[in-house]
Amino acid sequence: MKTRMARRSGVAALAAVTLIGIAACSPPTSTSGGTSTGDAKAASATSATDLGGMAALVDQAKKEGVLNVIALPPDWANYGAIIKGFQAKYGLQVDSAQPDASSADEITAAKNLKGQSKAPDVFDLGATVANANTTMFAPYKVATFNDVPALLKDPNGLRVSDYGGYMSIGYDAGKVPAPKTVADLLKPAYKGKVALNGDPTKAGSAFSGVVMAALSQGGTADDISKGVDFFKALKTAGNFLPVDPTPATIASGQTPVVFDWDYLNVAQGKKLTGKMNWKTVVPTGAVVGGYYVQAINKAAPHPAAARLWEEYLYSDEGQNLWLKGAARPVREAAMVAAGTIDKAAYAALPKAAGTPVFLTKEQNDKANAYLTANWAKAIG
Amino acid sequence: MGALLGVLPFFAYTAIFLVIPTLIVVVGAFLDGKNRPTLGNLSALAQPQIVSAFVHSVVLSAVTAVLGAVFGALLAYAVSTASEGGLLRRMMTSLCGVLAQFGGVTLAFAFVATVGSEGFLTLWLKNIGIDLAGSTWLYEPYKGLILVYTYFQIPLMLIVFLPAVEGLRPQWREAAESLGASTWHYWRHVGGPILAPSFIGAMLLLFTNAFSAYATAAALISQGSPIIPLQIGGTLSSEVILGQENIGKAMALGMVAIVAVVMTLYVVLERRTTRWLGR
Numbered sequence: 001m002k003t004r005m006a007r008r009s010g011v012a013a014l015a016a017v018t019l020i021g022i023a024a025c026s027p028p029t030s031t032s033g034g035t036s037t038g039d040a041k042a043a044s045a046t047s048a049t050d051l052g053g054m055a056a057l058v059d060q061a062k063k064e065g066v067l068n069v070i071a072l073p074p075d076w077a078n079y080g081a082i083i084k085g086f087q088a089k090y091g092l093q094v095d096s097a098q099p100d101a102s103s104a105d106e107i108t109a110a111k112n113l114k115g116q117s118k119a120p121d122v123f124d125l126g127a128t129v130a131n132a133n134t135t136m137f138a139p140y141k142v143a144t145f146n147d148v149p150a151l152l153k154d155p156n157g158l159r160v161s162d163y164g165g166y167m168s169i170g171y172d173a174g175k176v177p178a179p180k181t182v183a184d185l186l187k188p189a190y191k192g193k194v195a196l197n198g199d200p201t202k203a204g205s206a207f208s209g210v211v212m213a214a215l216s217q218g219g220t221a222d223d224i225s226k227g228v229d230f231f232k233a234l235k236t237a238g239n240f241l242p243v244d245p246t247p248a249t250i251a252s253g254q255t256p257v258v259f260d261w262d263y264l265n266v267a268q269g270k271k272l273t274g275k276m277n278w279k280t281v282v283p284t285g286a287v288v289g290g291y292y293v294q295a296i297n298k299a300a301p302h303p304a305a306a307r308l309w310e311e312y313l314y315s316d317e318g319q320n321l322w323l324k325g326a327a328r329p330v331r332e333a334a335m336v337a338a339g340t341i342d343k344a345a346y347a348a349l350p351k352a353a354g355t356p357v358f359l360t361k362e363q364n365d366k367a368n369a370y371l372t373a374n375w376a377k378a379i380g
Numbered sequence: 381m382g383a384l385l386g387v388l389p390f391f392a393y394t395a396i397f398l399v400i401p402t403l404i405v406v407v408g409a410f411l412d413g414k415n416r417p418t419l420g421n422l423s424a425l426a427q428p429q430i431v432s433a434f435v436h437s438v439v440l441s442a443v444t445a446v447l448g449a450v451f452g453a454l455l456a457y458a459v460s461t462a463s464e465g466g467l468l469r470r471m472m473t474s475l476c477g478v479l480a481q482f483g484g485v486t487l488a489f490a491f492v493a494t495v496g497s498e499g500f501l502t503l504w505l506k507n508i509g510i511d512l513a514g515s516t517w518l519y520e521p522y523k524g525l526i527l528v529y530t531y532f533q534i535p536l537m538l539i540v541f542l543p544a545v546e547g548l549r550p551q552w553r554e555a556a557e558s559l560g561a562s563t564w565h566y567w568r569h570v571g572g573p574i575l576a577p578s579f580i581g582a583m584l585l586l587f588t589n590a591f592s593a594y595a596t597a598a599a600l601i602s603q604g605s606p607i608i609p610l611q612i613g614g615t616l617s618s619e620v621i622l623g624q625e626n627i628g629k630a631m632a633l634g635m636v637a638i639v640a641v642v643m644t645l646y647v648v649l650e651r652r653t654t655r656w657l658g659r
Contacts, residue, residue: 102619103619104619126619128619128620128622129619129622132622132623192497192515192516193497196603198602199602199603199604199605199614200620201605201614201618201620201621202614202617202618202619202620202621203618203619203620204619204620207620238515238516240516240603241497241516241519242516242519242520242601242602242603242604243519243602244602252498253497253498254492254496254497254498368620368621371620372427372429372621373427373428373429375429375604376429376432376433376604376605376606377428377429377432378604379603379604380432380436380521380604380606
């Protein structure tokens with residue numbers, strides 16, 4: 001889902017491929033404790049209890065000493081601080097490879113580096129890529145597993161959503177009036193100004209933008225045709241701007257209204273403070289959630305460290321760190337109820353009124369088929 | 381044997397950059413996701429959005445080829461009347477040499493910066509009271525792309541067509557005029573027929589040039605993949621719909637087929653031109 005970053009990093013990706021090539025030539029080096037029986041046990045542990053509790057898990061992870069992560073940009077959802085926090089708390093070294101890689105790159109790296117000490121231990125994936133590669137994951141339930149809403153996890157912990165956000169409309173308040181509903185965007189004030197972050201048959205964020213439009217027009221997660229109709233009407237009104245919005249097009253004023261994840265729009269607003277009044281609104285009654293997914297590499301070279309990392313991410317501390325990056329942690333509801341959420345960071349999130357909608361795999365497939373057949377026609 | 385050794389690098393080059401990729405495309409077009417033979421990818425080409433992308437691509441390439449050919453030919457004729465080795469002529473040919481290669485992302489951004497919604501021309505027009513800021517014509521295949529493609533088609537036409545125009549000998553015109561022919565008669569019966577094959581040949585070249593262009597369109601149009609190279613790109617880069625790489629290869633095979641037809645025509649015509657001009 002990190003297409004925005006991935007697109008910018010063609011050169012980095014090429015360099016990474018070269019690196020993988022070099023790494024593939026070097027003999028696999030065994031890591032400390034890599035062959036101990038404890039590790040075999042860690043590799044099959046589906047919870048900390050399997051290893052004798054948190055303390056035992058921490059001990060084993062410390063013996064491994066290293067955690068390999070991949071595709072975690074330090075400025076994305078606050079990952080820089082999360083990695084630092086993990087290192088400080090447990091004294092493990094975190095090796096972060098290819099921070100700007102895409103979800104598909106993560107899977108490729110795991111396949112190419114299988115059996116080597118540099119292989120990624122954990123993944124942070126877009127939902128589609130995660131669903132297509134579940135055979136590569138090891139099931140694991142963190143201590144707080146029950147706090148994660150059932151729709152957002154595999155019942156055995158094969159893959160668990162971690163953080164995400166709601167589809168939102170970002171807009172330049174100095175240039176256009178504040179849209180109160182999605183339908184407002186059909187007004188003449190938005191002529192040639194409304195952009196969608198990518199093509200919905202290619203990019204996950206644009207896909208969710210269409211779902212949001214569908215919900216706002218009385219459609220459902222099962223039937224997104226009204227969303228496509230909305231964009232068709234937007235196009236007919238001359239309001240739809242077929243430019244792919246980037247931080248550059250937003251800063252230069254080319255794309256004054258952008259459908260994108262709220263945490264990206266909020267981050268954009270922060271960056272433009274003083275230059276532009278970039279605001280973010282989650283339309284009432286059309287709240288579409290999209291979450292990234294955590295999974296442990298089945299062939300992780302550091303199985304205990306991988307499991308400890310998951311425990312850290314789903315602890316109150318890890319969840320609040322994501323929240324500080326304007327991303328919504330998956331345990332949001334439970335933490336609000338328990339009063340453990342970072343209140344200041346939580347209050348800074350865009351307000352969302354209405355029950356967030358998450359698409360099931362079946363709904364996703366159905367929507368994809370509809371978009372493939374109708375999107376180009378609607379806006380062509 | 382020695383001569384064969386000399387062309388070895390050439391064969392290696394074509395094998396790596398032409399033969400192998402083509403084979404990958406052709407073979408891939410007939411395989412499914414599990415590498416079993418199938419005709420499913422080819423029948424997938426009948427989907428309406430792919431058919432319409434093919435239509436868009438062909439129309440876009442044809443229109444810009446005709447526009448580029450007509451304007452480029454007129455320009456080439458104008459340049460050919462300038463003194464050989466003169467400043468104007470040298471300037472025009474080198475300028476066109478640069479502009480013909482000025483495609484892709486840089487060209488797209490040049491247009492966005494000039495006539496996009498925040499482009500300087502748009503802003504300037506706004507200052508004098510003409511507000512075009514809300515218009516999205518630049519991002520539509522039949523408007524924006526035609527303009528942008530024509531921008532590199534005209535210079536290319538000049539480069540490939542200038543030698544043919546230069547092949548017209550002044551004596552032919554003098555001979556025609558001494559027999560009482562008007563300018564119209566000369567072009568209708570002498571100049572036109574001589575230039576026709578190379579004109580059409582150059583036009584076919586422009587067609588394939590526009591047909592295969594990807595980066596310019598990709599930088600301008602991000603919605604709906606209206607032309608076939610963008611559709612192919614979508615099958616490879618989509619993170620929403622997975623596993624359609626081989627449909628992309630089938631589309632590429634379709635492009636190869638269309639280009640093959642055009643190139644066959646081009647070769648036939650080129651042969652004729654060569655004979656006519658006695659080159």
